[in-house]
Amino acid sequence: MRRFTRTLVAAALTATVVAGTAGWASGSAQQAVTGAPVGTDAWRADGLPDPQAMTPGQIGAYFAALGQDRQQRLLGTHPSVVGNLDGAPLALRYAANARTAGDRFAGQQVLAYDPRGRGQAVLVYGDLARAEHVAVIVPGSDVDAGNLAPLTRKATALREAAGGRTAVVAWAGYTTPVGVGLDAATGDLAEAGAERLIRFTEGLDTVGAAEPSLFCHSYGSVVCGLAAEQLKAKDLVVLGSPGMRAANAAALNTTARVWAAKDPTDWIDRVPNIRFAGLGHGADPTAPEFGARPVPAGDADGHDGYFAPGTDSLRAFAAIAQGDVR
Template sequence: MRRFGRTIVTAALAVAVVAGTAGWASVDSQAAVTGPPPGTAAWRADTAAGRALPDPATAGPHEVARFFAGLDEGARRELLRAHPLVVGNLEGAPLPLRYEANRLAVLATGEARYASLASPGRRILAFDPRGRGQVAEVFGDPERAAHVSVIVPGSDNDAQSHDAPRTPGTGPAGMARALWSATGGAAGDTAVIAWTGYTTPVGVGLDAAGGRLAEAGAVRLARFTAGLDAVGAPDPVLLCHSYGSVVCGLAARHTDAADLVVLGSPGMRAETAAALGTKARVWAARGPSDWIADVPHVRVAGLGHGADPASASFGARRVPAADVVGHTGYFAAGSRSLAAIAAIAKGEAPRDGAPTGDLR
């Protein structure tokens, strides 16, 4: 009876928090952008060298890769020019072709807020202008790198804010740049991808407390990692920050990730690392001043994300975070957390040992 009472109190606290009475922001609900990219109808009606084009809604990334492998360069570029939004977001298509397609798609929007994404030298692996926009940017070369890491961000990230001024080492692109630099940059053998490929919550309200957007994001993340596999990239390290860790938790069993690292996590919708159903090693970190520690780790009526991945009982390996400041400081230059994350990204972390305390 006493345990039941504690559960009710905890549940009431959780509902109070997510409802805004404990200081969380109340914001409008976001509509998840899902399904194939704009221009899919015209793509389906087209052909290449007399062949039907793979349906973006049903064709798997490996099927897409085989299709493009059977086309000559002229046919590939013809599709790129005719259907840039589809080619740029088609998992399994050659990466250089996607970079060029997305440059054309960004320019075609004619919107100043996206113009910098088309700058020379940038590698935009996905660009979808629907809603607040989705974007993925590559640092390095995933097809030739020995290691690939994917940053999965949390709330308030989208294509519109991708290039907004931020504190160094924060935001998807800032985290990716910091990690790429820490792993050796152009002189290293690690590629890093900033993946804002799902509709994130805005603020810390009911969307952030629920799993609806994470469920939609998990489907997209699983397909994205399958696309990396289809072009020959190595099994990725997924680096999941804040609400992004909810996405990663739901996607874990459907990816070929080598490592799964969660930072400032509100929960992964699993009670233990083993319950994620993944062969990946699971790592977790939470800084001493990260406000996420105040979020109740419960699930009640669809709200909350469950057990704390940074707790010993969850069973994740620990990433040192004693010098992390706030909720977004995990990739700060010179920090022990960034050094540890870089070691995991480069495949230099211990392969065995106890579940916790492997990185100090």
């Protein structure tokens, strides 16, 4: 009965979105990619410590104790593991992922790459180790290692607007929904993504990167909402959000400043802010009673226009990332 109820509610939500978005197709079911990196069995077989049993802080301490020569040997023998260990040295991870990804991201700084499923990737724009400020963009549906262009456009626009003191991370580090369907209406993929995002921010802290501002778009705001209590972040900025699975900003239990943006032409405004039988994501973060700080977005265009150059929203995002807004 519960499954039938969920299906009915999902159908209603999908019909609402399709009616308001010029006919988006219903999405296909996705299996979240989780667990240890590819190659971990061989890593363990060599007597190396289980990465799943270590925190990013412990991983950082482990690599610091190895010395450069041993680090380079591990890079050569286990690049797919080294490249995906949050807390490992940044330069080592970049070099490891350059090997495993080959020419797929030629010339870019790849902080993580997982080829399983549709693929996951984390790209860095700027000097993450030395930047005074760090911004991380968490995307919504349809973003994966084979479809990074929508995310990288946002990242490069924010990097240009914020200037050289800010490094920007395009974090396609979780399995996103495809289209609009049951996955997009539930929190299952977001829960798996939240665990990865928490670990990622812990890894940034371990390597001494600046505390990040997170910019969470669409379904990515569900990920950020579920992760909020444990995230090491100074700002949570949600844009085009269907809800954060929290009744209000206080219920997120975060010390980060919470911001919200939604432009008047965004189709997400037609999605009901409900939670029923595990479906829907709850309160609208832009509603005054939610308690988030408002971000101007009146001149953004549609669901994907928040990072368009020249918009008030992009200027506000850059100011938030730089700590220029109190």
